[in-house]
Amino acid sequence: MKHRSSIPAWSWSVALAGWLLLWQSGHGQLPNPVLNTVAPAGGRAGSSLEITVKGSGLEGLRALRCTAPGVQFEPLGDGKFRATIPATTPPGLYDLRAVGQNGLSSARTFQISHRTEQHELEPNDALTMASAVVTGSVVNGVIAAGGDQDYFQFSATKGQRIVLECWAQRIDSTLHPVLELFDASGKQLVASRSHVGIDTVMDFQVPQDGRYVARVHDVVFSGSANHFYRLDIDHGPRVAVAVPAVIEAGKAASVRLLGWNLNDATSTGTEENQGASAALDQRVVEISAALAQSQWPLPLGFTAAQTGVEGFAYQLPGAHAPVLIGISDVPVIVSQSTNRSAQGSQPIEYPCEVTGQLSRGDERHWYRFNARRGEVLYFEGLGQRIGSPVDLAIGVLDADNQNVLFQCHDESRNVGGKTLPTSHHDPSGRWVVPADGQFLLIVRNLTGGARVDPRRVYRVSIRREEPRLDLAVIPHNGGPAGLNVHRGGRSMLDIVAFRRRGLTGSIRIAARGLPSGVSCPDVWLGPGMERGQVVVSADETAEPYIGALQLEGFEASGPPRPARGGVVVRGGTPNGWSRLTAELPLAVVGEAPLRITANGHEPRKHHLYGELSVRHSPGGILDVAVHVERRDPSHRADVQLIGVGVPGQIANQTVTIPANRDKGYLSFYLPPTLPVGKYTLGIQASTTIPTGEDKKTQPITVHSNAVNFEVHPPAFQVALDPYAPRAIKRGEVIQVKYTVRRINGFINKIHTELATARDVTSVGGLLCRGVTFVGQTESGVLQIVANSDAPLGAIPFLRCYAVGVVEDEAIYHGSCLLPLKVVE
CATH class of the missing domain: 2.60.40.10 (Immunoglobulins)
Structure with missing residues (x-):
């Protein structure tokens, strides 16, 4: 019987410790393992299938780690594994990583379905060569080269409602799919109409019995091994959206699920659904109070901009995939059909969330509320971030609908930078109430057009100035990567703080549940800072380990908030491409060839006052002593230092430690305008190391431990x-x-x-x-x-x-x- 390398999502089998120990520092700097493709990119619950993984830095590939519960992987060699998926594994999107002698790879999405799985059979690049598939299936394919196009034929019966959905961007593919449907004679019947991001969804009412052909290609006819996709050709239940989009935590609620083939007599009975070009079916489900709780992780795809979106994944029995239902900690008010004008405005009391559907292009929802002068209110809309095809606009007017007092603006700032893009089109804003009285709130869609679309759901939160923190973290190297720490070394993570509702003070980031020999000291994001770094270190005696790093953020007025992990999907893209992950895996593997240690609190010897402990203040200088430890002390090279995660008001500095020295200093002037509070920065060192017996060298970049310092009021x-x-x-x-x-x-x-x-x-x-x-x-x-x-x-x-x-x-x-x- 072959050994089955099962790696649960939350633990690591100690059986792999032996082979991890075989990889030693004589190999020089460990490469960064990157997982590029998983073929096929998914499988059916209750089945067994062979998958192949490819990437770089995957030497010594031994196992796969997947966040889908219960999934087992048996290594077959040459990058192939036998995946066994239990029937109880919920459908959805999960993270898959490769495990080898270099540690954990970056993540790829692996999708679990409840449909028959089929595979593209070449040649199928012409209508007359279309591969035969069945409805109720998922077809796994790849646009392997420029100009490639894939054809699939299936039989359908008059009256059937067939939904074709191409999964590409949502499963980390570079394909920008175009989906078309033809009859047997080659006449085009439908082209891509509806989109989920750049992925396509097609709703087709079968006009007569017969054979139909679907074609998939890239929008600019490019292709590669990274242009993989999964094509649903489905006649079963499919849920597109939940209405309301959010419910109150801990309270039972009725929710309408809108979609296709939901087999409910009330399919087209709502005003929001009437007039749609292809009306959606609906089914009403009851959500229990026990289920109405925020959960994480979820078997759904999340972008970095969705950090902080709370909810749970609801799975309709027999449906193709789960749907997100939002959770709010304040009362939820559902839009009424009478609030389409200022005269019919719907009364609300804050704090609350209002939610509704802007199905018609020119539809406006009006609410009215009372407020007192001087109160500070925060408005936040959610549309794009809950997958809704709506561009929200939110405004406040006086009670007579004569003057616009306040308008929210889209969050165009990208606080996460290129590695973790966070900008989005959902509006938000802070408003100081100018006088006691009643005010109108208007919610509308800026890009509705003439088409009726019941999927245009929204959420608008109205709250007082009560600070809220959300966190996301991602490996520091700027490209696809896992978090791999070498014994005797350190690895750095970038952390992004989403400061909401007036949060301005210092934020403490702490790790918990670390294995023996691994440390991650607390770090601080100073007042107003939105980005920083966390450093994970492994002792020389640390045992090989694979698990998950858990980080929490603390601010003065609220409970601790867990950080969500992130991964760069593809490097080298102009605007960055990353997403959130279900966990932030951590591996201890190999040995570090170089280690630097930074000390921002080295005592200073003064000829008059003896040994001094420096108290930092605006208008002072932070001196960081940097000590270099080389595993091969015979190799000497200059070490260039620069600050990392330096607060924006502090000018960064550089310095070089000469090859004949092991210690140097990097000093940072703290400007007089720097707010008092706690801060953290780090030091990055660049030098060379020997690669083997021939004494050839290669460049290496390493990071120091975190340097915490507190800025006090100056004298x-x-x-x-x-x-x-x-x-x-x-x-x-x-x-x-x-x-x-x-x-x-x-x-x-x-x-x-x-x-x-x-x-x-x-x-x-x-x-x-x-x-x-x-x-x-x-x-x-x-x-x-x-x-x-x-x-x-x-x-x-x-x-x-x-x-x-x-x-x-x-x-x-x-x-x-x-x-x-x-x-x-």
Whole structure:
């Protein structure tokens, strides 16, 4: 009997520890494992099938890890596996990753269905060569080359409602599908009409018994191994949308499911459905209070912009896939058919969520509410982020419908950057109520057109200024990757914070449930910061491990919020392409060839006040000592340092540690406008390492541990005279004027010296006598002497350094950088 490499979604079999230990550091820097394709990209629950995975960095491929419950994988060799899917596995979209000697790969989507699975049979690139398939099936195919097009023929009976749906973007494919339907003679009957993102859905009412042919190709006729797809040709139940789109948490509710072949006598009985070009069926289901709870992960596809969308996946028995039903922690008010004008506006009380359907292109929903002057209200619409084909507009008017007082705006900011794009077209905004009274809320669709579409559902949240935090994390390297930590090394994650409803303070990020030998210290996103980094480190003695990293975010006014994982789907795209993942897997594998350790709290030796612990304030300098540990100490190379995750108001810095040294400093000026609070940054190091016995080298980039620092209110601020000298000759004496202005009630003595990150008074061949400020003195002069053998060139991070003294103890610290160069 062959060994079956079962990898549950939430744990790791220790049986694989042995082969992970075989991969050692002699191989140099470990490559990044990337999973490119999974063929086929899905399977039927209750079946067994052979799949093939391909990618890069997949040496020593041993197992697959899938978030679908109960799925088992038996390795067959050469990238092939036997997948066994239990009949109890819910249909939906799941993450699949490869596991090899380099650790965990990036993720690909693996879809579980309840339909017959079929596979494209070549040649099928002409109408006369169409592959025969049956309705009620899923066809797995690929547009393998430019100009390729796939034809499939099936038989259908008059009166049947056949839905053809092409899954491409939603399963991580580069295909932009075009779907067409022909009769047996080649006459085109239907072209792609409805879209889910760029994927296509076609609703076809069979006019007569006969044979029909579907054609799939790329919109620009491109093709590759990455242009794979799954084509549903279905006559069974299919759910398109749930109405209402959101229900209140913990409360039972009736929900109408709209879709096709739902076999309900009330299929076309609603006003929202009437007039549609192809009316949707409907079925009413009862959601119990126990089911009405937010869940995660869900067997659904989520983009980074959907971080924070709460809900659960409802599976109608016999339907092809689950549907999202939103969950709200405030009362939900469903739009009434009488609220189509300002005169018929529907009364609401906030906090609440209103939800409805903007089926007709010119439809407007009106609500009215009372508010008091000075109240701060937050409005947030959800349309695009819940998969609705609607472009929402939200506005507030006075009670007489005469003046527009406020309009929400789309979230065009991309706080996640290229690796985790977060911008979307859903509007939101903050409004301060100008006076006591009654106001009108209008919700409408900007791009409705003449077509009636019952799928145009929306949600609008109206809440007070109660901060809310949501988090998403993704590997730092900017491309498809897993989180793999080498023993004795570190890996970095980018974290994106969605600050909602007035959240401005510092945010603490913490890990929990880490295995032995793995650490992930808390980090801070300072006031107003939306991006930062988390660093995971593995000790030299850490055991090989594969599991999941769990991160939580904490802010002052709310409960901890779990972070959702993310993955870059494809690298090199102009606008970035990533999505959320069900988990954030973590692997400990191999050995790190290089490790850097950063310390932002190294004590400073002062000739007057002894060993000092620096207290950071706006107008001061954060000095980070960086120590380099090389696994091969015989190989020496320069190490270039730069800050990572540096708060936006702080200027980044670079420095090079010479090859003959193992320690250096990187210093960051904290501007006077920097808000007080807790912050975190990291250090990135670039150098070379030997690759083997031939001593050839290859470049490597590694990251330090996280450097946390707290910024306190300043006691004084140091400023350099704008006309201060910028150069000094060997043997020369110069005078540098500066000011020290006391603030925040500080009245004590201040002592100033010339300093660098490491030394005070005698620095880089320069000598300087310190100056003490007493009373109301605020200006001074540093007299600097350059030795005859002072090293030529700029002195890194030279500064005028001041300490504020309380009862003969140096408590407060402040500096300003002094850009000075030693010349001949």
